[in-house]
Amino acid sequence: MQTINKNKGGRKIKSDPKKYRHVFRLTESENQRLLALFASSGITNKASFLVSMLLDRQVKTVKVDVAALQYHATLTKLFNQFRAVGVNYNQIVKLCNQYFSEDKAKRSISILEEYTKDLSKLCYYIIKLSKEFEDKYLNTNS
Template sequence: MENKNNNYKKKGGRKPKMNPSIHRHVFRLTDQENDRLISLFEMSGMTNKAKFIVSVLFSNEIKTVSIDKGSVDFYMRLTSLYTQFRSVGVNYNQIVKLLYSHFSEKKAAAFLFKLERQTAEMALLCQKIIEITQEFNRHHLKK
């Protein structure tokens, strides 16, 4: 038998909020006003539109995040290029070790001369990449 006066009965569901939002306000917007509100909401990065509107009404600081697709693409390509340079450096070390272990010193020196020319070209290319990156930072990221 169940005891109806049992105070230790478990209740399901959520715990009630300490200060629930019970007041509701409705307002209407034109198409242009609605588009502007939606764009501001999307730039803010918030996930709840009601919280965004409350923060705007009470002049809380609104954070807007703008993502430049070109900058992101440039950064991703630069990162992949950096990983390729690292792998070239690892391969360079392996090649030098193999040359000295499998070839005579004269033949290894001839191959190293060719490798040295390619390395100089790669160094020039790296300088150009650094210049392009600095130019990109000056013109596109420092706004």
């Protein structure tokens, strides 16, 4: 005779179920402090966070500096724009040399050089502002 193993469904039985419960009360200020620690820990489950804190497990906290993220994103966009300007610059110089007479190409390239000088000044100003920002906000040595 063949035995049929029927699955009744439901939740799988855990090998080490959590069956002990502890309750404690906090004041308003203690609760705010606990919630701030919980938020900075990055753990999504409050019970796991409390167990970690009580049993001396290490809890890693991550602080995200929104200003630094915005700074990095803006600098990345700016870098991409500079790269695009460089590509366009090369294409224009090639086209000037290819399709214009020598005098007209020289005039066009000299105008382009003036714009490049302005762009260079702007680049210098951006670098100066970036260094000031890094010194003021991103250096953790101070």
